[in-house]
Amino acid sequence: MVEMTGAKALICALEKEGVDVVFGLPGGANLPIYDALVDASALRHILVRHEQSAAHMADGYARIKRKAGVCFATSGPGATNLVTGIATAYSDSSPIVAVTGQVQSSMIGKDAFQETDIIGVANPCTKYAFQPRTASEIPETVKKSFYIAESGRPGPVLIDIPKDVQQESADMTFPELIKVRGYNPVVDADLSQIGKAEQILLKAERPIIMAGGGVILSGAFSELQALSELLMIPVVTTFKGKGAFPENHPLAMGPIGMHGHAEANKIILEADCIVAVGARFSDRSVGRFDEFGKGMNIIHMDVDPAEIGKNKSVDVAVIGDVRSSLRTLIKMLPKKIVRNDTDTPWMKRRKELIDYYAEALKDYSRELTAKKALKKLREILPANAITTTEVGQCQMWTSLHFDVISPGTFFSSTGLGTMGFGFPASIGAKAARPVVPVVDIAGDGSFNMTENSLAVSVLDNLPVIVFLMNNYMLGMVAQWQRTFYNRRYMGVHQHNCPDYTKIAEAYGAQGIKVQSLEELEKAIKSALKTEVATVIDIPIDPEEDVYPFVAPGTGLKDMVTGA
């Protein structure tokens, strides 16, 4: 046992968890924590300009590092500013540990200055929220927080520490192992269920794998690829699962969903068996729950038992870590699999669909379109580069036109759809893996929301590339107003304000405006070489739509391929 303050114990406990960086912003109620940070030389603190970005950075860090990211904020508005970032992480099952200061214990419930019931606010969007009432609880609370955040289906955990608890001295014991009664995240998959899945798969004539974000979270890349190749099963992904499977692989069909690849949306309707791996059948992926998968055998593998039957009733449920479930399934398959035949009707159909849509889907004739810009980016970026996106048209164009080659190098705010996520999250990703290029594929609407993270990128030497597809519009909203509201535009015009290259320069970053594909190529190459963040401002026609499109409330069969 060692005597120290609660604040010091927090820092020690974080260091014991292997935390090397925290993203945060100080205030009145977390000053003791910041004072303890002064002496913590191994812990890098990255000062943000808005707490929302701190949570997004911790999230981006977590998605690449595959361990919890940490963010700090003070009480009241500091804590509530974190909430969008926490909710984003919750929607996408990303592990973050958010530490907020709280007013001192005696003031709680007195409507004190900068007091918010952040436990109450955060409850619906965290896996758990702690409020230690004595300093001696802090080491165990931190240990539990990381355990809960990182295990099972990952997610955010909040620790709200009253100021007096940060200041209080106590004898501290740092536990090595922790058990949480009522929380048993590790379950071994039921072998009989895996056996059933195997039987269905071997009998299926038109099987398809639908890979979700769970594949990325559990790092089941090689297992997924092995299953697909062994049985010659085409792979579609959800948007969250984009990059779970190399998108240049012959069996890759790309993401399904509202703006999925046309061939992916088509082929999944023709399948007789779907293996959903770490996917949750979200409305954006499957359209109508009642129509999707009708008459097909559905095998659902997921670590979260509550996902089974939530949106879709399934034939076989394999509950457990998808990586270990896939391994077991592969081991069960007959030793000699003879399915390397690309001549089956199913493989021919697959090829037919890909070829058909490659021809049928026309790009706009202009020199610079979102599709051409993204193809150019892919051409130049190394395969191991990390890409993320903002939300809206830029995100859906990425889904359609940017192939993720190296598994696990892509992520986006897919569940909550948080505009402003991509840029700070890319900075977090850069902190997790500084040696590879990191690109935020952005739109002007989203980038506007958290552009002040340029200061962080520049000052903390975390250079990322903002690939800004600028159509002077909240483009996706404009597209919906065009499509569903008879072009009655309202509240969508951004009028190319501000000038994004000047914004970049004002923060000490590089800003490049391009007008042609040739200039774009030069700009990307320059951005890859330079040591500071680069904003590449790429003009996109405001009338450019994202197609194919499955309108909300309709099924994948109702996909529209053009205006």
Add this chain to the structure above:
Amino acid sequence: MSTATATTTTTTIANGKITPLYILSALVEDKPGVLFRVTNLFRARNFNIESITVGSTEQADLSRMTITTKSDEKTLDQLVKQLKKLIDVVEVKVLDTGNTVYRELALIKMRAGDPTTRMEITNFASIFRANILDIGKETIIVELTGTPDKIDAFKNLVDHYGITQLARTGVSALPRGVEV
């Protein structure tokens, strides 16, 4: 599946659909905020709850929540899974009502100014094995323990006297015999 063995106690028929009543028993951590987390879950996921009771158990650090709900099997399955997912919830069971004792307590205050009414109510109370807790000049308070059906039946019986106040506790339940 957790719902497979469950049988139901009462069914209501609304819009031609039969909605069974299920009784869930949950052991939860006895600490601040747990009831909030559970009820917040019901609200956030649109689960409809008939009653919820919370009280101490044989273990000092655990509370038992008894929850009654009218839902279809699919909703019940989700309700159980989402409850289990809460970290403060240690155990959830859907009770087989055929093999469960369950009781609710009700306090019913009625107008009983005239002696005939008092006599009638006292008679009914005795038939229902209810206790008279208080008799004033104008009112009478009856305490009744039983299944929700029994309390409903008594309430319907005495309704016309004029119930001025009513408090029901919600259902508490335990399975019979040795737990396996």
